Amino acid sequence: MARRFAIRPGTLVPIAHSAVRELGAGLLIVALLTEIVRLLTTAPITLHLGVGSLYLGMAGLLLGWWPTGRSGFGWANRITLLRGVLIAIFTGLLWMPTLLTRHVELVMGIALVALLLDGVDGWVARRTATTSTFGARFDMELDAFFILMLCVAVMQLDKVAPWILAIGALRYLFVAASWAWPWLRADLPESRRRKTFCVWQVITLLVILLPFISETTATGLAALSLLLLSSSFLIDGLWLYRQHTVNAT
Incomplete structure (x- = not known):
């Protein structure tokens, strides 16, 4: 898990000249x-x-996470910000069920572009050697929120019962659990399994949104996704617990 960056005394000026300008645009x-x-x-x-x-x-x-001394967003984070804009528009449409039903193809198109950009920002960050904890945290939190909103969309279309919200809620339940057990806040190693499962969730939820996917098929796909995601969180939780017990001794 990434560290949370806080605004510190003396950082207001660089924030005003970089982040606020980027966010204003x-x-x-x-x-x-x-x-x-x-x-x-x-x-x-x-x-x-x-x-x-x-x-x-x-x-x-973003201003709360802004690292001291950072001069600008960089192109990778600008792409992530654009993805955030698309997710905000997607979310705004969810609260209009009639429009969601009538324009499901457009809504899915917005979600699909947001998914594709998820791969582009990481590629740009690696190509330009601008990977950072800030960028990773920004990307991770967007992914979590996006998955939750996709679950809301599936529920709004009556494809799957409200239990599908558990897929989007797992990340936030994990964070809530860390308030009771601080060792859950420790950094996790890079994991291809974690990234693969995240992409799997988004793709599965987008497939469920397709008009020709039946409720039975949608329920089966959602149940499989919940099982895979739960196992991923369990693996991470057990790894963090083992690290905690080793450090405690």
Whole structure:
């Protein structure tokens, strides 16, 4: 798990000159893309309010994580920010069930682009040697929120019963558990299994959203995803517990 970066005294000026500028530009992109989606779906103007609020919430968290001494976002984090914009628009549409049902292909298209960008930002970070704890945390939290919102979309379309929200809630339950057992906050090693399972969840949920996928098939796919994700969290939890017991002795 990544460390949480906090705003420290004396860092307000660099934040104002770098992060706020980047996030301000992102707000303009939010307004433009939201208006395009609103016109395509005939959504009410309140879509701007919902998406804008989500974006500002994300921007506030980014400022809280902003590392001391960091001069700018870099292209990898800009791509992740664009993915965050798309996820905010996707989420804004979820609270309009009629539009979600009528424009499921468009909503899925937005989600698919967000998924594809998930691979691009990591590739850019590695190619430009700009990988960072900040970027990894930003990407991880977006993934977790995206999966939860995909679960909401599946539930809204009555493809799977509300238990599907457990898939999106597992990450947040793990974080909540770390309040009681601080050893769960320790850093985990890089894991291809963890990354694969994350992508599996998103792809599976997108497949379930396809109009021709029956409720029976959707339920089976969702149950398999929940089983795989639960096993992944269990593996990580056991590894952290073993590390904790070794360090305690």
